[in-house]
Amino acid sequence: MAERTHIPSSPACGAWETLLADALDGLLKPEDEANFSAHMAVCPACTALFEESRRGREWLEFLSPDPEVPSGLLDKILAQTGPGQVAGYGLVTGGGNVVPMIPAWQRPGLVGRVRRFAEPRLLMTAAMAFFSIALTLNLTGVHLSAMRISDLRPSAVRSFMERRLTMASTPIIRYYDHLRLVYEVQSRMRDLKRATEGEGQSDDNQQKPRDVQPGESKQTPGHKDGGSRVDPPQQSVSPAPNEFNDLLETSLTYQERPAHSGGSAEALRERSTKWTA
Amino acid sequence: MIAPDARPAGGETGTLEIDWSLIVRRCMDGDSGAWAELVRTHHRRVYGLCYRFTGNPSDAEDLTQDVFLKVYSNLSSFDTGRGSLQVWITTMTRNLLVDNFRRTKNLRATGSLDDGWDNAEELKPVDRLVSRGPSPLESAAQKELAKMVQEALARVSVELREAVILRDLQDLDYKEIAQVLGIPEGTVKSRISRGRAELARLLERNKREVM
Numbered sequence: 001m002a003e004r005t006h007i008p009s010s011p012a013c014g015a016w017e018t019l020l021a022d023a024l025d026g027l028l029k030p031e032d033e034a035n036f037s038a039h040m041a042v043c044p045a046c047t048a049l050f051e052e053s054r055r056g057r058e059w060l061e062f063l064s065p066d067p068e069v070p071s072g073l074l075d076k077i078l079a080q081t082g083p084g085q086v087a088g089y090g091l092v093t094g095g096g097n098v099v100p101m102i103p104a105w106q107r108p109g110l111v112g113r114v115r116r117f118a119e120p121r122l123l124m125t126a127a128m129a130f131f132s133i134a135l136t137l138n139l140t141g142v143h144l145s146a147m148r149i150s151d152l153r154p155s156a157v158r159s160f161m162e163r164r165l166t167m168a169s170t171p172i173i174r175y176y177d178h179l180r181l182v183y184e185v186q187s188r189m190r191d192l193k194r195a196t197e198g199e200g201q202s203d204d205n206q207q208k209p210r211d212v213q214p215g216e217s218k219q220t221p222g223h224k225d226g227g228s229r230v231d232p233p234q235q236s237v238s239p240a241p242n243e244f245n246d247l248l249e250t251s252l253t254y255q256e257r258p259a260h261s262g263g264s265a266e267a268l269r270e271r272s273t274k275w276t277a
Numbered sequence: 278m279i280a281p282d283a284r285p286a287g288g289e290t291g292t293l294e295i296d297w298s299l300i301v302r303r304c305m306d307g308d309s310g311a312w313a314e315l316v317r318t319h320h321r322r323v324y325g326l327c328y329r330f331t332g333n334p335s336d337a338e339d340l341t342q343d344v345f346l347k348v349y350s351n352l353s354s355f356d357t358g359r360g361s362l363q364v365w366i367t368t369m370t371r372n373l374l375v376d377n378f379r380r381t382k383n384l385r386a387t388g389s390l391d392d393g394w395d396n397a398e399e400l401k402p403v404d405r406l407v408s409r410g411p412s413p414l415e416s417a418a419q420k421e422l423a424k425m426v427q428e429a430l431a432r433v434s435v436e437l438r439e440a441v442i443l444r445d446l447q448d449l450d451y452k453e454i455a456q457v458l459g460i461p462e463g464t465v466k467s468r469i470s471r472g473r474a475e476l477a478r479l480l481e482r483n484k485r486e487v488m
Contacts, residue, residue, distance in 0.1 A: 021466035049474050056473030059480055060445045062423045067328040069321050070338050077316050077342055081349040083307040
């Protein structure tokens with residue numbers, strides 16, 4: 001059986017199709033009736049459509065009793081609309097002219113609006129936004145459960161942020177401090193190495209460092225002995241373990257050390273120049 | 278089958294229309310009694326159209342409320358010269374239904390699980406209360422068939438479905454349907470015929486699958 005869904009197969013079929021509804025209503029004019037029957041006799045597709053259409057109308061009779069209106073619907077409508085009951089949905093008084101119909105999305109009811117926002121993609125967007133905010137708060141250490149209204153005061157927020165910044169800057173300061181120490185040790189080793197080489201060249205100047213810098217007592221014995229190269233670095237590094245153990249102290253003494261260590265390095269350099277000279 | 282003489286004659290409709298235009302004017306003057314009368318008279322038809330179109334009672338209820346919000350907001354645009362109040366309200370209902378259909382297209386494509394849930398449920402308490410007929414068995418069979426037809430109707434393509442509902446379930450004449458849908462009468466007639474045929478095909482295909 002040929003199934004015709006939308007497009008009539010010929011102009012004759014199209015003309016016949018417009019008569020079909022009237023034919024089923026029994027309202028076909030006599031002159032149309034002859035044409036209608038003549039075409040149906042030669043066109044199997046139209047015969048099938050006639051039968052299907054007739055049966056479809058019979059099926060629809062099962063829906064003839066109107067659906068029962070939910071109880072309370074009338075009251076709901078009257079509670080939402082009517083004179084004095086509409087908030088934001090007042091009458092559009094635009095004279096007697098016919099105003100073009102306002103699209104539904106511009107003037108929907110509250111229910112319609114809620115339903116539109118319940119679309120999965122919008123809900124997913126909202127969920128993603130929520131999770132990213134929650135994650136950011138969690139990473140920055142803000143716990144919503146532990147939060148109080150008083151924490152939201154500007155001064156409280158400010159002090160919290162300052163505390164956070166201080167805590168973040170401490171490790172950075174420590175890092176540079178450690179780096180500085182390493183450079184210091186390296187430069188001192190370089191100086192001592194040079195000093196040892198210089199020692200080999202001129203043994204006469206062995207005692208000079210002690211004379212020049214009597215204050216630098218701990219470092220000189222190694223040089224004086226002219227022994228292993230391991231000793232002097234060990235001695236120069238000797239304050240380091242304390243510094244590593246107590247990092248806070250390191251950051252506190254940070255201001256003082258450059259002058260001191262720089263001074264000693266300078267002194268060493270002075271000594272080396274004197275040795276080589 | 279719908280008898281052609283079941284509809285009121287043109288003269289009666291005319292006299293009714295005069296009343297409705299007066300009532301509309303009273304509504305616009307702030308007469309809450311007139312508005313209540315208008316809603317009471319038309320809400321069943323509007324609900325029926327929404328229910329038959331969507332096949333979902335809760336959607337139909339929400340949409341009916343939306344329709345009357347829209348009707349109330351646009352009362353001043355009602356013009357008796359362009360058609361009866363019934364046609365005007367039906368046009369608004371139909372536009373809202375089509376908008377809602379387009380808007381929820383994606384939702385329906387992903388909401389097949391919910392459909393399954395709806396189909397699996399038994400007769401609703403409301404349906405059980407209103408079931409009437411000679412025997413409970415017969416009325417249950419009747420309900421089951423109505424449910425099946427309603428489900429099939431909800432699957433008929435939109436432009437055919439609206440024409441069929443307006444003609445066979447809302448009893449509008451071809452001219453009124455042409456006004457509501459904004460298409461020529463000839464097109465209305467062929468859409469109705471095709472819609473009925475599509476419904477029959479869907480139902481008979483279901484029956485073949487079941488057997």
